[in-house]
Amino acid sequence: MLLSLTLAAVCLPFSQANHHVENYQAHLSTFEDVPAKRVAIIGAGAGGSSAAYHISQYAAEANIPTNVTVFERSAYVGGRSMTVNVWDAPSLPVELGASIFVSVNKILVDAVTRFNLSTAGYDSFDGDAGTWQDDKFGSGDFIGIWNGDEFVFTGSDDFGWWDKTKLVWRYGLAPLRTVQLMKKTVGKFLEMYAAPHFPFKSLSDKAHELGLVEASAATGEEFLRKNGIGEKFAREVVQASTRVNYAQNLPMINGLITMVCMATDGAMAVAGGNWQIFANMLKASSNTSAHLNTTVSALTKQSDGSYTLAHKTTTANGVSTTQEERFDSVIIAAPYQFADLAITPEPEHVPDTVPYVTLHVTLFTSPHALSPTAFNLQAGARVPQVILTTLGADESPRGSARFPGRAGFFSISDLRRVRHPGSAAIPAGRAEHLYKVFSAEPLSAAFMAKILGRPEPLEDEEYELPETDVSWVYRKVWHSYPYEFPRVTFDEVRLDRALWYTGGIEPFISTMETSALMGRNVARLVVDEWEEEELKMGRVREGGAEQAL
Numbered sequence: 001m002l003l004s005l006t007l008a009a010v011c012l013p014f015s016q017a018n019h020h021v022e023n024y025q026a027h028l029s030t031f032e033d034v035p036a037k038r039v040a041i042i043g044a045g046a047g048g049s050s051a052a053y054h055i056s057q058y059a060a061e062a063n064i065p066t067n068v069t070v071f072e073r074s075a076y077v078g079g080r081s082m083t084v085n086v087w088d089a090p091s092l093p094v095e096l097g098a099s100i101f102v103s104v105n106k107i108l109v110d111a112v113t114r115f116n117l118s119t120a121g122y123d124s125f126d127g128d129a130g131t132w133q134d135d136k137f138g139s140g141d142f143i144g145i146w147n148g149d150e151f152v153f154t155g156s157d158d159f160g161w162w163d164k165t166k167l168v169w170r171y172g173l174a175p176l177r178t179v180q181l182m183k184k185t186v187g188k189f190l191e192m193y194a195a196p197h198f199p200f201k202s203l204s205d206k207a208h209e210l211g212l213v214e215a216s217a218a219t220g221e222e223f224l225r226k227n228g229i230g231e232k233f234a235r236e237v238v239q240a241s242t243r244v245n246y247a248q249n250l251p252m253i254n255g256l257i258t259m260v261c262m263a264t265d266g267a268m269a270v271a272g273g274n275w276q277i278f279a280n281m282l283k284a285s286s287n288t289s290a291h292l293n294t295t296v297s298a299l300t301k302q303s304d305g306s307y308t309l310a311h312k313t314t315t316a317n318g319v320s321t322t323q324e325e326r327f328d329s330v331i332i333a334a335p336y337q338f339a340d341l342a343i344t345p346e347p348e349h350v351p352d353t354v355p356y357v358t359l360h361v362t363l364f365t366s367p368h369a370l371s372p373t374a375f376n377l378q379a380g381a382r383v384p385q386v387i388l389t390t391l392g393a394d395e396s397p398r399g400s401a402r403f404p405g406r407a408g409f410f411s412i413s414d415l416r417r418v419r420h421p422g423s424a425a426i427p428a429g430r431a432e433h434l435y436k437v438f439s440a441e442p443l444s445a446a447f448m449a450k451i452l453g454r455p456e457p458l459e460d461e462e463y464e465l466p467e468t469d470v471s472w473v474y475r476k477v478w479h480s481y482p483y484e485f486p487r488v489t490f491d492e493v494r495l496d497r498a499l500w501y502t503g504g505i506e507p508f509i510s511t512m513e514t515s516a517l518m519g520r521n522v523a524r525l526v527v528d529e530w531e532e533e534e535l536k537m538g539r540v541r542e543g544g545a546e547q548a549l
Contacts, residue, residue: 036065036287037530040309040327042296042341044072045079046098046512047502048333049278050107050519056285058527064534068288069325071311073295077282078275079334080478081512086365086434087421087472093272094415094434096361096476098512101274103266104186105513106193107520108277115280118271144384145240147392148406150376152236154384174233178262181227185215185259189509192517199524203490203504213488215255216508223255238262240388244411246481246510247357247438249391252401257484260509274512298342299330305497329498331522333515336491336503338479347496354507356479357402362443363474365418365432371453385414401483402440410438412451425467432471442475481510493522500526 039055041048052068059066076082079097086092101108112119144151153170155163167175188210191197200206207213215223220242224234239250241261246253270276282290291313298310307330314320332339336351370383377383389407397403404410415434422428437443445463448470449456457463464470484507491504502518 043333046515047519049281050516053281054523083273171233174230220258349492351491359480368452
């Protein structure tokens with residue numbers, strides 16, 4: 001067979017063979033002249049970094065040259081995944097935004113493995129050795145669910161047999177039914193990662209096809225009740241999870257997000273900050289450049305379907321430069337309503353204006369442990385290190401998804417012990433607690449004094465606790481995630497001919513992983529379209545060379 005084919009090739013008439021060579025050389029010359037596909041990605045968070053990384057991979061597999069530019073208006077990569085340094089010490093980073101991911105988060109877990117990143121949970125600082133110790137996530141942590149009057153449930157984070165016994169005694173089979181429902185729902189979602197469901201051109205169509213709208217169309221309260229899960233467990237335990245993860249109550253948040261909140265197996269974090277996942281994605285993306293401190297202000301569609309992009313870069317010393325560049329494709333990888341983009345003409349599909357939660361995150365250090373009396377415990381009693389909150393049986397959200405109730409906050413975490421570097425008022429090496437609080441409103445000095453068992457100040461918005469009581473405070477207000485109200489339709493993945501959007505997945509499921517999934521999805525759709533264009537032009541590329549079809 002091989003000999004026959006060889007002879008046939010050798011015995012071609014000279015004119016035919018010569019024509020074939022000339023034709024091939026002409027095509028090869030054309031290939032060499034074809035410019036790289038230019039892609040602009042607006043946003044260097046999970047979605048944008050993932051889009052750049054996967055375009056690089058998929059385009060390389062298809063032998064399509066690319067030139068990708070990522071624009072980020074902040075000074076860092078990672079979006080809502082970022083760390084700050086306690087006392088400005090680089091050796092003491094703490095997550096300010098997206099803190100953990102779980103074992104079913106395939107893209108993030110695969111990235112951690114590929115980039116050889118160390119994972120940990122709550123880090124502890126060994127003051128004598130002066131080194132970080134990475135413990136198993138939450139090992140030894142003591143969790144309590146507080147309703148503003150009492151702890152309705154307490155347990156260890158590793159959830160041993162005694163915790164399970166208490167859980168069954170108080171809630172019956174509701175915990176087991178919830179786990180089963182969660183696995184069933186999350187299992188449907190995980191089908192979105194592979195063919196035939198990946199890539200998906202319409203998130204709405206895919207959610208309907210996989211049966212996920214059954215959960216997303218109902219409130220968490222309705223979805224749990226419909227599936228036979230008792231009201232007490234739903235209100236006390238499941239709602240505590242929706243509040244700490246999304247600052248939203250069960251009667252308002254949708255059932256799909258409620259199930260996501262219960263998928264906590266294998267919780268982990270990257271030592272030093274989860275932002276490293278996305279920084280490494282960009283670093284590993286060939287022919288990709290990232291421009292930080294750069295704001296994209298306008299997109300103008302050209303007659304050939306490409307876009308002219310106007311952007312302004314501001315240096316550390318305040319000098320700004322404005323520039324225009326043309327791109328074959330543009331990916332908006334940030335919430336559309338916060339991107340402040342002027343798009344001319346208006347795209348075929350304009351994303352909805354989605355209400356986002358305003359979350360107050362407060363980090364602070366103190367030598368004082370949490371006060372038992374602040375939580376109606378006897379003096380000397382052990383206060384949980386991680387305090388989740390829920391509403392009392394007599395409380396209603398009152399039409400507010402993020403109503404904090406009598407508890408007054410969403411969560412308090414005693415993250416780890418740190419050693420003070422020393423100041424005029426504090427000796428170097430003093431052991432302190434590092435706390436993190438999620439709340440609907442700014443954390444007042446009076447609140448901090450109460451939970452630390454210190455004398456409460458008079459009502460004075462300007463008052464701050466003495467440095468000897470609270471040595472460091474960092475406050476951040478986030479548009480952290482959308483209000484995850486029930487819905488059955490979601491924004492388009494493709495806004496116009498060469499204009500793509502990753503943010504439509506946030507009202508569906510807002511996590512680092514889902515944003516990364518949408519970035520990967522858009523990347524696959526973009527490269528697939530390029531390959532289709534090549535086929536229509538009568539070319540196929542193999543091994544870096546172009547051949548006539």
